[in-house]
Amino acid sequence: MKEEFLLGKYSVAIVGATGAVGTKMKEMLENSSLPIESIKFLASKRSAGKEISFKGVTYLIEELVNDSFEGVDIALFSAGGSISKQYANEAVRRGCVVIDNTSAFRMEKDIPLVVPEVNSEALKNHQGIIANPNCSTIQMMVALEPIRQAYGLDRIIVSTYQAVSGAGMSAINELKTQTSQMLAGETKVEANILPCSGDEKHYPLAFNALPQIDVFSEDDYTNEEWKMVNETKKIMEDDTIKVSATCVRIPVMTGHSESVYIEIKTDQVTPDDIKNILSQSEGIILEDEPKEQIYPQALTSVDKKEVFVGRVRRDLDVTTGFHLWVVSDNLLKGAAWNSVQIAERLHAMSLVRVNN
Amino acid sequence: MKEEFLLGKYSVAIVGATGAVGTKMKEMLENSSLPIESIKFLASKRSAGKEISFKGVTYLIEELVNDSFEGVDIALFSAGGSISKQYANEAVRRGCVVIDNTSAFRMEKDIPLVVPEVNSEALKNHQGIIANPNCSTIQMMVALEPIRQAYGLDRIIVSTYQAVSGAGMSAINELKTQTSQMLAGETKVEANILPCSGDEKHYPLAFNALPQIDVFSEDDYTNEEWKMVNETKKIMEDDTIKVSATCVRIPVMTGHSESVYIEIKTDQVTPDDIKNILSQSEGIILEDEPKEQIYPQALTSVDKKEVFVGRVRRDLDVTTGFHLWVVSDNLLKGAAWNSVQIAERLHAMSLVRVNN
Numbered sequence: 001m002k003e004e005f006l007l008g009k010y011s012v013a014i015v016g017a018t019g020a021v022g023t024k025m026k027e028m029l030e031n032s033s034l035p036i037e038s039i040k041f042l043a044s045k046r047s048a049g050k051e052i053s054f055k056g057v058t059y060l061i062e063e064l065v066n067d068s069f070e071g072v073d074i075a076l077f078s079a080g081g082s083i084s085k086q087y088a089n090e091a092v093r094r095g096c097v098v099i100d101n102t103s104a105f106r107m108e109k110d111i112p113l114v115v116p117e118v119n120s121e122a123l124k125n126h127q128g129i130i131a132n133p134n135c136s137t138i139q140m141m142v143a144l145e146p147i148r149q150a151y152g153l154d155r156i157i158v159s160t161y162q163a164v165s166g167a168g169m170s171a172i173n174e175l176k177t178q179t180s181q182m183l184a185g186e187t188k189v190e191a192n193i194l195p196c197s198g199d200e201k202h203y204p205l206a207f208n209a210l211p212q213i214d215v216f217s218e219d220d221y222t223n224e225e226w227k228m229v230n231e232t233k234k235i236m237e238d239d240t241i242k243v244s245a246t247c248v249r250i251p252v253m254t255g256h257s258e259s260v261y262i263e264i265k266t267d268q269v270t271p272d273d274i275k276n277i278l279s280q281s282e283g284i285i286l287e288d289e290p291k292e293q294i295y296p297q298a299l300t301s302v303d304k305k306e307v308f309v310g311r312v313r314r315d316l317d318v319t320t321g322f323h324l325w326v327v328s329d330n331l332l333k334g335a336a337w338n339s340v341q342i343a344e345r346l347h348a349m350s351l352v353r354v355n356n
Numbered sequence: 357m358k359e360e361f362l363l364g365k366y367s368v369a370i371v372g373a374t375g376a377v378g379t380k381m382k383e384m385l386e387n388s389s390l391p392i393e394s395i396k397f398l399a400s401k402r403s404a405g406k407e408i409s410f411k412g413v414t415y416l417i418e419e420l421v422n423d424s425f426e427g428v429d430i431a432l433f434s435a436g437g438s439i440s441k442q443y444a445n446e447a448v449r450r451g452c453v454v455i456d457n458t459s460a461f462r463m464e465k466d467i468p469l470v471v472p473e474v475n476s477e478a479l480k481n482h483q484g485i486i487a488n489p490n491c492s493t494i495q496m497m498v499a500l501e502p503i504r505q506a507y508g509l510d511r512i513i514v515s516t517y518q519a520v521s522g523a524g525m526s527a528i529n530e531l532k533t534q535t536s537q538m539l540a541g542e543t544k545v546e547a548n549i550l551p552c553s554g555d556e557k558h559y560p561l562a563f564n565a566l567p568q569i570d571v572f573s574e575d576d577y578t579n580e581e582w583k584m585v586n587e588t589k590k591i592m593e594d595d596t597i598k599v600s601a602t603c604v605r606i607p608v609m610t611g612h613s614e615s616v617y618i619e620i621k622t623d624q625v626t627p628d629d630i631k632n633i634l635s636q637s638e639g640i641i642l643e644d645e646p647k648e649q650i651y652p653q654a655l656t657s658v659d660k661k662e663v664f665v666g667r668v669r670r671d672l673d674v675t676t677g678f679h680l681w682v683v684s685d686n687l688l689k690g691a692a693w694n695s696v697q698i699a700e701r702l703h704a705m706s707l708v709r710v711n712n
Binding site: 155157159161176179180183195199200201203204207208209210211212216219220221229242243244246248250251252253255257259261271290291292293295296297298299310311312313314315316317318321323325 | 513515517532535536539551555556560563564565567568575577598599600602604607608609611613615627646647649651652653654655666667668669670671672673674677679
């Protein structure tokens with residue numbers, strides 16, 4: 001096996017190719033500038049043999065096994081944390097760079113957790129695995145990093161309005177079924193997946209708001225809430241930032257919304273100052289014209305790569321406090337696009353090893 | 357006209373009897389301990405002559421005119437602010453007590469703004485009109501007043517998840533139609549009412565989250581957000597409480613949810629202390645067993661009079677900070693029940709004049 005550190009044409013694999021995020025990873029790669037020589041689509045035995053189209057060419061989905069990664073340069077994982085734990089190191093052992101969209105490795109000290117607009121530099125220290133942050137964290141980081149750079153960031157309090165597609169295809173279908181049934185007048189609808197497939201009880205999401213995403217953990221915060229807290233500190237490389245989160249699932253298919261309160265470290269800053277900075281920042285579209293009723297919406301964020309920020313306004317009491325409304329397509333910037341963007345950066349920074 | 361201040365049997369009127377809230381006012385009165393001698397149902401000319409049933413007896417809806425209030429002791433208004441402005445004083449002139457569910461008089465200095473669990477004493481100074489607070493304010497007041505009594509309240513930051521029924525019957529129907537259309541695969545659906553019937557632009561709420569309730573006002577806050585700020589200070593009779601709000605409509609039929617962050621004025625308080633207080637407070641049901649996945653939900657709050665509180669937990673950084681999840685039926689405690697409850701208190705406190 002000849003190994004070279006050079007710009008080249010990559011052999012790419014998607015692990016979890018049939019999932020809600022995997023499908024979007026394929027679309028993002030089809031439109032990516034990443035020079036791809038070959039691609040393979042990996043999934044469970046159940047999906048193996050099915051056809052999938054990439055740039056007009058039909059591929060067969062292959063069953064995921066350790067040897068799937070022979071000769072692969074870049075693998076995008078989005079098939080659940082246990083699959084990542086089982087296969088990511090096997091892939092790395094074969095010379096592959098893994099960009100992992102699960103929570104399996106995010107908080108491991110030596111594994112970079114990357115939002116390209118925020119901390120691409122962390123990619124330089126990668127040892128084979130790069131973690132993609134949680135969807136709700138990513139969009140908040142894109143919105144807040146330019147403000148932090150300009151004014152310092154002391155505190156974040158976030159309440160989320162998260163879409164069901166973050167919980168995968170089966171959760172999307174469950175919401176659709178429940179919604180049809182409730183529109184038809186049924187009052188008792190079945191729930192088998194949400195709020196969290198791995199937990200004991202399940203509740204309808206249709207016409208409801210569920211203040212639980214992932215399982216409950218320390219201090220009665222959910223894992224999703226802890227992810228927002230811990231990942232923020234790791235990505236911003238600042239353990240002193242105060243962060244608390246309340247994570248809520250609402251009946252939206254795609255597009256996470258977030259009500260974000262921040263306190264900055266600089267006095268005399270106005271909402272217009274913050275809007276000016278946001279409007280010039282990478283990956284952000286400022287949608288903030290209250291008089292014209294222009295503000296970010298989940299529905300209008302779908303299929304877009306950017307993070308939309310609006311409703312920027314001063315806190316009514318704390319002079320360094322501001323409120324923002326942050327929306328993004330959770331399957332794209334929150335997952336597939338951020339992963340492909342990391343691959344593009346690795347390429348641009350010559351950090352991918354080409355296995356011939 | 358003989359006028360007596362005594363406990364008696366009342367002549368009651370509902371103004372806006374066919375609306376989303378008016379319908380619930382009728383239901384609440386049917387199950388109220390208020391001694392009702394007669395009742396009349398008032399609405400626009402369009403609804404006049406339609407039949408309505410109350411305690412098994414059929415009534416005809418009457419057209420609202422000034423003389424409708426002759427001999428009426430208690431009138432519950434929920435037909436929009438302009439109707440209240442036009443008729444409430446006419447009703448008072450005829451000896452009637454008006455309990456007004458609109459925003460028409462809420463911030464007027466001499467008009468009590470009442471949540472019975474919080475400030476019934478304010479009823480004593482009424483001069484004919486009593487204002488029912490905004491739905492999103494009421495449930496937050498019920499949840500926070502016992503905490504304020506015990507520990508003092510320095511600050512509130514609230515993000516709401518509000519149901520469509522707060523915007524009336526036509527908005528409910530619009531959401532149903534949009535939802536059916538989107539489930540059927542339509543991507544462009546019509547919107548003529550939401551986010552705010554009186555504003556220029558309209559957006560779909562189905563599978564969306566709209567960060568606008570009511571029109572935009574000072575400092576780029578919406579009127580709904582200002583209501584939460586100003587009404588809180590008036591009800592708690594404390595202008596020094598810091599309050600900021602972000603009000604968001606989500607695709608829920610009934611049941612407002614709120615992510616509430618508070619800072620209290622006492623150190624060394626634990627989430628268990630707060631839960632203990634809430635569990636013993638009037639009008640509150642504590643639903644807070646994270647290990648059992650028990651927390652308040654919009655769907656399970658429907659048709660219940662109480663305010664449900666859960667997810668009580670400490671802020672991760674500020675020792676006097678706590679987070680709560682507060683849910684209630686916006687048509688009941690948020691509107692109809694709070695109004696009828698005010699009528700019951702007026703009766704119990706001998707504050708209704710009986711017009712014979």
